[in-house]
Amino acid sequence: MKKIQMVDLVSQLEKIKPSIDTVINEVLSTAQFINGPEVKAFQTELQDYLGVKHVIPCANGTDALQIALMSLGLRPGDEVITPSFTYIATTEVIALLGLKPVFVEVDKDTFCIDPASIENAITDKTKAIVPVHLYGQACNMNDIMRLSKKHGLSVIEDNAQAIGSEYTLSNGDRVKTGTIGDIGCTSFFPSKNLGCFGDGGAICTNNDELASKMRMIANHGQSKRYHHDMVGCNSRLDNLQAGVLRIKLRELDSYLNRRREAASYYDKAFAEIAEIKVPFRSAESRHVFHQYTLTLDRIDRDDLHHFLAKHDIPSMIYYPIPAHRQQMFASFGSGNTELPLTDWLTERVISLPMHTELEEEQLRLITQTVKEFVQK
Numbered sequence: 001m002k003k004i005q006m007v008d009l010v011s012q013l014e015k016i017k018p019s020i021d022t023v024i025n026e027v028l029s030t031a032q033f034i035n036g037p038e039v040k041a042f043q044t045e046l047q048d049y050l051g052v053k054h055v056i057p058c059a060n061g062t063d064a065l066q067i068a069l070m071s072l073g074l075r076p077g078d079e080v081i082t083p084s085f086t087y088i089a090t091t092e093v094i095a096l097l098g099l100k101p102v103f104v105e106v107d108k109d110t111f112c113i114d115p116a117s118i119e120n121a122i123t124d125k126t127k128a129i130v131p132v133h134l135y136g137q138a139c140n141m142n143d144i145m146r147l148s149k150k151h152g153l154s155v156i157e158d159n160a161q162a163i164g165s166e167y168t169l170s171n172g173d174r175v176k177t178g179t180i181g182d183i184g185c186t187s188f189f190p191s192k193n194l195g196c197f198g199d200g201g202a203i204c205t206n207n208d209e210l211a212s213k214m215r216m217i218a219n220h221g222q223s224k225r226y227h228h229d230m231v232g233c234n235s236r237l238d239n240l241q242a243g244v245l246r247i248k249l250r251e252l253d254s255y256l257n258r259r260r261e262a263a264s265y266y267d268k269a270f271a272e273i274a275e276i277k278v279p280f281r282s283a284e285s286r287h288v289f290h291q292y293t294l295t296l297d298r299i300d301r302d303d304l305h306h307f308l309a310k311h312d313i314p315s316m317i318y319y320p321i322p323a324h325r326q327q328m329f330a331s332f333g334s335g336n337t338e339l340p341l342t343d344w345l346t347e348r349v350i351s352l353p354m355h356t357e358l359e360e361e362q363l364r365l366i367t368q369t370v371k372e373f374v375q376k
């Protein structure tokens with residue numbers, strides 16, 4: 001049996017190696033490393049895949065979020081509502097831009113930002129909401145969009161973990177996550193569901209005005225060559241990464257199916273175990289399992305983590321310290337924010353190996369070892 005890994009990118013690459021070699025050689029032979037044809041082609045193909053009007057490739061997912069926030073024309077001290085239970089990048093860019101992150105609760109079942117908690121946090125300084133489709137499942141976007149309309153707030157979806165996921169809107173339309181709010185941001189970090197061989201990211205929107213503004217911001221605020229209309233940054237997806245992403249985008253739906261198959265194997269194996277809660281699926285959202293995350297009851301999460309490690313089975317804690325408890329945000333007084341559910345979850349969640357190359361014998365060993373621990 002192959003060694004079990006959280007993510008097995010080597011085995012995944014083996015299956016597409018010839019086309020990857022071809023595109024890398026092509027890019028090398030033209031030496032068009034920046035703004036090359038692969039970037040333009042990928043942009044169009046991702047627009048088609050997502051069913052969105054504009055895709056703006058950029059250097060990474062964190063930049064995508066930063067550029068999105070910069071495009072809204074917010075002022076220092078404006079408040080942006082975000083979950084505390086997320087990867088730090090979501091919340092960090094808010095503070096970086098001189099805005100105030102306002103941390104709210106997540107839903108106990110979906111791990112995603114809780115609309116009721118958002119509503120409670122809205123003040124006259126609130127300008128935007130950044131929902132995170134955590135672990136690959138969409139937030140309650142119908143309620144979030146209703147709130148944003150009611151209070152005139154912008155919505156930036158952090159779609160870094162959920163690219164390819166679908167969501168059913170209140171009107172019955174089925175759309176891709178990242179295309180529901182004003183702006184959607186994603187990351188092509190290698191271990192993401194659509195990952196490249198380095199850093200990469202993208203922003204998407206159906207809003208023409210925001211699109212051209214974000215394109216400018218990502219390129220030094222430049223409207224035409226050497227004319228800089230606003231303060232921007234330098235954030236590009238390179239041609240080599242775009243070439244890789246074009247190949248992997250064609251595989252994405254089958255990658256997501258592989259993840260779902262692994263998830264159902266886990267589901268079945270843990271169905272009878274009262275101490276283990278498998279990932280909840282909301283009716284509106286199609287989970288793409290960036291992570292397969294259990295919530296444990298009456299068993300010690302860290303003990304399980306160590307027990308698995310002793311048996312050569314990796315597992316991860318996403319995320320052990322929520323954003324509102326990070327030193328980084330101490331000056332915002334966020335340590336005083338009470339988010340009991342978030343704190344509760346950070347002590348009880350554990351993510352099992354999840355990727356496109358999991359084999360049945362690996363899944364069997366993982367689930368048997370977890371069961372052995374529970375029954376100990």
Ligand SMILES: *Cc1c(COP(=O)(O)O)cnc(C)c1O
Pocket residue numbers: 060061062063086087089090132158160161186187188189199200201
């Ligand atoms: C990965 C990730 C990011 C940041 O993406 P990078 O490409 O690493 O900058 C942002 N938000 C979430 C939820 C993520 O998982």
